[in-house]
Amino acid sequence: MEDSRREQVEALEVLLEFNGRLVKNIGIVIKELSGARLEDTDKFIKGIVDAMNWEIQVMNGTMELLNEGKERINKEAFNQSILAVGDAIAAKDDVKLAAAFAEALIQFEGLGKAAAEVIQ
Secondary structure (H helix, E strand, O other), rough: OOHHHHHHHHHHHHHHHHHHHHHHHHHHHHHHHHOOOOHHHHHHHHHHHHHHHHHHHHHHHHEEEEEHOOOOHHHHHHHEEEEEEEEHHOOOOOHHHHHHHHHHHHHHHHHHHHHHHHOO
């Protein structure tokens, strides 16, 4: 059991290293989708979605630790924001995608804060 907890803490430490960049990149892509689209925006979106998926996998594997003692991550709200991103990507609607990324940004900022709190 202690090994599992240690592995979860290590996973959250790695997540924290990536989370700051992901949060920053989501902010950048929101601006691009809000009128400053660049030639590589679609490629940038794919990279962000891949990073989001990786962080979600880590979150799912550490949810027990993340919510130990109190709820830090509301999985339902988190899932809703991710589904909205997927729907907006499928719709190929930049305005909708910018709004969905803005909601997801809140969730990923919360994930970073929760991870930092748990590993202190």
